[in-house]
Amino acid sequence: MIKIDINDSTLKKLVDYHTNYIKNTVSENWNQIKGKTVAQKAVSQDEMNTIKDALNRKLAKNNNSHSDNILLENIADICTTKNLRKYAIESEDLFPAATERYVNILLEIIGYRKFNKGDVSGQYNNGTAWNRHTFVQSLNVRVCPYCNRQYITSFYKNGDRKLTTADVDHYYPKTQYPLLSMNFFNMIPSCFICNSGLKGRKKLKLNDMTLNPFFDDSDSLFFQINNDELGELYSFRNSDIKISTIVNKAKSNESQKRAEKSIEIFYLPEIYNAHVEDARTIKENINHFSRYYFENVFQRNYQELFNDYEDFEKTIFHFNDLNDGDEPLVKFKKDIYRQLNIGSTTV
Ligand SMILES: [Zn+2]
Numbered sequence: 001m002i003k004i005d006i007n008d009s010t011l012k013k014l015v016d017y018h019t020n021y022i023k024n025t026v027s028e029n030w031n032q033i034k035g036k037t038v039a040q041k042a043v044s045q046d047e048m049n050t051i052k053d054a055l056n057r058k059l060a061k062n063n064n065s066h067s068d069n070i071l072l073e074n075i076a077d078i079c080t081t082k083n084l085r086k087y088a089i090e091s092e093d094l095f096p097a098a099t100e101r102y103v104n105i106l107l108e109i110i111g112y113r114k115f116n117k118g119d120v121s122g123q124y125n126n127g128t129a130w131n132r133h134t135f136v137q138s139l140n141v142r143v144c145p146y147c148n149r150q151y152i153t154s155f156y157k158n159g160d161r162k163l164t165t166a167d168v169d170h171y172y173p174k175t176q177y178p179l180l181s182m183n184f185f186n187m188i189p190s191c192f193i194c195n196s197g198l199k200g201r202k203k204l205k206l207n208d209m210t211l212n213p214f215f216d217d218s219d220s221l222f223f224q225i226n227n228d229e230l231g232e233l234y235s236f237r238n239s240d241i242k243i244s245t246i247v248n249k250a251k252s253n254e255s256q257k258r259a260e261k262s263i264e265i266f267y268l269p270e271i272y273n274a275h276v277e278d279a280r281t282i283k284e285n286i287n288h289f290s291r292y293y294f295e296n297v298f299q300r301n302y303q304e305l306f307n308d309y310e311d312f313e314k315t316i317f318h319f320n321d322l323n324d325g326d327e328p329l330v331k332f333k334k335d336i337y338r339q340l341n342i343g344s345t346t347v
Contacts, residue, residue: 002324091177144191145213167195212260243272
């Protein structure tokens with residue numbers, strides 16, 4: 001997992017866009033929901049009252065349960081808070097009965113479907129709509145934060161509905177935790193494989209959550225080759241080496257638990273076994289392009305090319321100078337390099 005790298009002032013600006021969007025669309029959705037068909041059945045006034053009561057009674061700061069409308073300030077707070085867990089717990093028993101029906105209506109009111117479709121006029125950069133696509137683009141995430149193996153950059157042609165864009169994974173699944181369906185920090189740009197293929201519709205328990213790329217650090221887990229298999233790196237290619245994904249024991253217990261869950265849900269060791277040969281290439285380069293080689297062979301023949309060994313090293317192991325999210329596999333390569341490079345400067 002790699003952390004989504006976004007500075008505070010940009011984040012604040014984006015959260016403001018999101019707050020405005022929520023206030024405008026939720027009030028519009030609320031006024032239009034009566035009689036609207038949701039899951040083949042029109043929404044009744046009774047159902048609206050049940051939802052209004054549940055939201056206002058449970059979530060109102062002022063406990064204003066007699067209000068005729070749902071309280072927009074509260075919904076905006078729910079959609080921008082970093083305290084996801086609080087509302088995940090509230091989601092669990094928000095409706096005493098007919099839960100699925102109410103989840104569907106709530107999803108229409110809070111509005112993920114509209115946000116996902118993207119055809120709402122809005123106020124984001126020069127009047128472009130604030131929607132799933134602009135949200136993902138504004139976060140500037142190039143590589144899937146969960147697996148770090150796929151580019152999730154996007155391309156959009158104005159007026160053309162064909163576009164490539166990232167998936168948005170709901171960290172707390174929206175059908176289980178509908179209150180969080182539009183929470184800014186609950187929407188993780190990710191690749192299709194991690195979102196639909198691996199996480200899919202798995203039911204997650206509150207104490208069973210994975211790492212969240214908005215909050216957890218990239219060093220919550222790291223990759224390595226099993227120590228007793230290191231010798232195999234010198235042998236023929238395709239020998240039996242396994243990549244391990246290790247939880248960082250220096251982190252809090254909660255972080256360790258989430259890291260273990262990420263390893264399990266996203267099958268990280270299994271998936272990274274496809275990259276054993278990348279690890280071998282790193283090992284070969286460490287051995288071959290040593291300081292000894294640089295000083296005694298390379299520099300004697302090509303004196304002009306590099307200032308010093310550090311300069312030379314940066315070219316061979318260019319991934320060490322990249323941010324984890326710049327290219328696929330950067331975090332993996334850095335972790336493996338760190339593991340294998342010990343003692344390599346002595347020849
Ligand atoms: Zn992925």
